[in-house]
Amino acid sequence: MSITRHGHPSARSYFVFLFLRLTLRPLLSLWPLTNTTMAILPKLDAKITDKAPSPAGVVTEWVTLGGRRTELTMPTRPSRGDCDTAVLYLHGGGFVVAGIGTHRGITGRLSRATGLPVFALEYRQLPEAGVGTSVADALDAYRELLTERGFRRIVIAGDSAGGYLCGKVIELAGGAGLPSPTAWIGYSPWLDLDADTNPDRSSRSDSYLSIAKMRALVPLLDRGPIALAGKRNVVDVDPLLFPPTILITAENELLEPDAIILAERLLAAGVEVQLHSYSWQVHAFPMLIEDLPESREAVRLTSEFATAAVRAAREAEDRGEQAV
Template identity: 80%
Template sequence: MSITRHRHSSLRSYVMFVFLRLTLRPLLALWPLTAAGMSILPRLDAKITEKAPMPRGVVHEWVTLGGRRTELSMPAGPSRGGTDTAILYLHGGAFIVAGIGTHRAITGKLARGTGLPVFALEYRQLPGVGVGTSVADALDAYRELLTERGFRRIVLAGDSAGGFLCGKVIELATGAGLPSPTAWIGYSPWLDLDAGSNPDRSSRADSYLPIRKMRRLVPLLERGPVALAGARSIVDVDPLVFPPTILITAEAELLEPDAITLAERLMTADVEVQLHSYAWQVHAFPMLLDQPQSREAIRLTAEFATAAVRAAEVADGRDEQAG
């Protein structure tokens, strides 16, 4: 396993860490997890989606994927990627907030960095549905890319709650009769739904995630209409079903210990894995901040995905020749 610790940070990172610690953290601690409180957030994201700028060098198109609205981001000009490979991006936001608008910058950067089309799925969330339904939407989108849209290889990418959805797609793909993903990019992935109840977990050093709020959120995730199948912790999933994996975390954030544990399990199973831990960064910082460490993390993940796709193409070519 390769764990790389990035100790140096920028002044902007320090300022943002302190700012979110003093503002967003107490706001999240006080925000009511009621139907009214949660229903405000999707409306805010709809406004953001309308006004969020389109990244330069990327073209966008609205499509439907797995029955859900999806934004397709593609590099402008000639594509450097194969026409049979795509990225499925599953956004974070604690299964309550965020969506296409809040994540348009990072999906555009991944499209530019890899030369691949990026499908950003607007999956269903609280307060209307629980996490099992979010997983079902993600798996349906993954299935459609492979069975109806002509893609042979899919790179999964996601941050925070989207990281959990990526892990569930990896876990459930084989049982659904689908090939495994080609690679997985996880930015501060939420890997264990019960992390907030783990006595070894703490949010004291986290920039803005309060562990007590996570503890209160989890029971709400149980609502249907689709029940959650399989593991509640991605760490418990058979490591042999995982593709080449790269994980990006903020040092000492609430969710980092599970990412380290998963990376260790993958290493023991001889699965290719990298983990990059960045000091003085905030949860899901590649998505939130445009600063040197974010750009480096996106570059590293784009290069990792590109290498994994090339290796899969070579392996496919050998299999075809042998056949």
């Protein structure tokens, strides 16, 4: 397929890439994956959540969604008149680290750019629970938005591990009697739980992710209390289940080969899909480094894509109602 490759990186991109390569990569490589060390991370995110300011142009409030604490972000500017659509954002962090506090920037920018409410879910993760439980929390939140909160259309968005949860919601929604999401935004999505199934996957050119650390993490992902349903690899999900999809990756990052394969399969199945690959960027850069020109462009592209998908879905609904 034709990938949109974004060359000519900004000068600051080189600095960010090299800085993380020299600092965060060795730190993550040496960090032990034990219950004790993993249990520290939610406490750190809680402190970030308490201190992180809300982005300009939005307001936030705490709600409960699918039984889990969730931050709702809404734009302060006048509504575009679309009260039937929301964004469900599923944060990344390897199912171990990060949360609402670390992702408040990206959820605020998406809310401003789309004019939509964004629900950021605090799903269960390691060491408390494995991926099957994270998936169940995401699906429960998605269900509540549609069945109890009155939304007719859901844009699902996420970065890294959150991208995996998005793919699982897409896969499992139909079996749960729910409609497919209206669109999917994936920032450097982690699509395959198993580290060695794609021979093209390598961390040699990744700024901070290590395939060795991913291999060490994989055995921990199958913890309960809820078993993983469906496919372990989102690439293996029936492509016809997918909504219009836009994926953003860093060129040659560890997870990009899987995103390319998924995009190729969606394209072959006639699903609307875009993949944008940015040179000299870092994993999940639109979330991680907010003030890079590339990050701003990625948020603009994904927001415009989602807005167009919502508009198309609404027009299709209107035509169907008129036909009836």
